[in-house]
Amino acid sequence: MKGRSAKLIYSPIAMVLFALLVRIAWTLITRSYHFGSLWDLFEMANLARSLATGHGFSDPYVVATGPSALTGPIYPWIVSLIFRVFGVFSDTSGFVIVAFNSIFSALTCWTIYRIVQRLFNETVAAWSGWVWAVWPFAIHWSVDWVWETSLSTFLLSLLFLRTVEMEEDNRPRSWVVFALLWGLVGLTNTSLLSWLPFSGCWLVYQLHRRGKRFVAPVLLSAAVFWIALTPWLVRNYFAFGKFVFLRDNFGNELRAGNNPESEGWKIDHYDSGRDAVLLDLYKKVGEPAINAKMADDAKAWIAEHPQRFLVLCVHRFILFWTGSLFIGTAAGLGTQLKNLLFALSSLLGIAGLVLAVRKRVHAVFLFAALIVFYPLTYYISVPELRYRHAIEPQLLILAAFLLCSLAARFLPQRQAVDEAVLSA
Secondary structure (H helix, E strand, O other): OOHHHHHOOOOOOHHHHHHHHHHHHHHHOOOHHHHHHEEEOHHHHHHHHHHOOOOOOEOOOOOOOOEEEOOOOOHHHHHHHHHHHHOOOOHHHHHHHHHHHHHHHHHHHHHHHHHHHHOOOHHHHHHHHHHHOOOOOHHHHHHOOOOHHHHHHHHHHHHHHHOOOOOOOOHHHHHHHHHHHHHHHHOOOOHHHHHHHHHHHHHHHHHHHHOOOOHHHHHHHHHHHHHHHHHHHHHHHHHHOOOOOOOHHHHHHHHHHHHOOOOOOOOHOOOOOOOOOHHHHHHHHHHHHHHHHHHHHHHHHHHHHHHHHHHHHHHHHHHHHHOOOOOOHHHOOOOOOOHHHHHHHHHHHHHHHHHHHHHHOOOOHHOOOOOOHHHHHHOOOOOOHHHHHHHHHHHHHHHHHHHHHHHHHOOOOOOOOOHHHHOO
């Protein structure tokens, strides 16, 4: 019986199934699969509705604004298929979407376990996987939000796993799969491409230090990556009459976060999809033009207020890692606890990164590059709690490593962390 319990604790399959059960149960309890009014829906759902009703990839803000490249096409296309089968904005569609999100959120337990098993040890792997299974933010973003958040998080963790597994692999097939995964990520959540150069360069370095050829695999992988992106780039060119790279809404985000009213978070009055005057202009001039205007307005304001911009960047840094600007006294107890857990997980994850650097954990560069470079875009534009979720598995892994290391040091009765496994 004891052996069976141990096997269950260290089973990634058990983690995935339990995580999925928790998410589906919470969906049924909260009835989160019900769609609200059209104005309460998210851009992803609106794009999916447009696709499902034969209007193409357009109209992310309910009203007719024309062709869109507000986000990558993968997730809206998947949701549109669900709408076609189960009905646009129906409760059944809502449940299927939530179940889809929950499956990938649960599968992240497996990628987390495999990453930790390879780089740390079984104890840290078990803690990391099980904590993710019940992690409140992982549950929330999978069942309460019609967005690609859970899918993107899984894909990035899968790419992290593939990267550490490929350090000695220069086979063309492996690099083709690697490129296709990155292409899928680029068409799902373009922001994650900020980690691509670091992932690729780390692999090149690992092959170089082993004396293995890397030029041909890298060139092949680059070609496959751009081939994967090309259909969407061609679509954007014909839809807008000019080159648009994957997404075109950065100008809007930059302006929504940099304006006379900003304190660091998004100001709806400067969001072209939520302000009535800007939305009317949006309809008249189209998406590329409105985003270009917003970008110009933001750059002009930043040039006129450089010191204020720097202050806002600091505010956004705090918001990204803590979820608040220390204004919890005005918030309810639930919000204060949420922000405290959010900030604590950031602190533990970053402290775990410092410990991993000190212990020279293998592949610590990959963790560091992701944590340092991924958020940079949000420091200058707009941070939201869900933006950090993409790197939450890596933060959780580092936090688990830190806590397990402390437990092994200060609690002699606990099994010590295997230093040999931790060494590079």
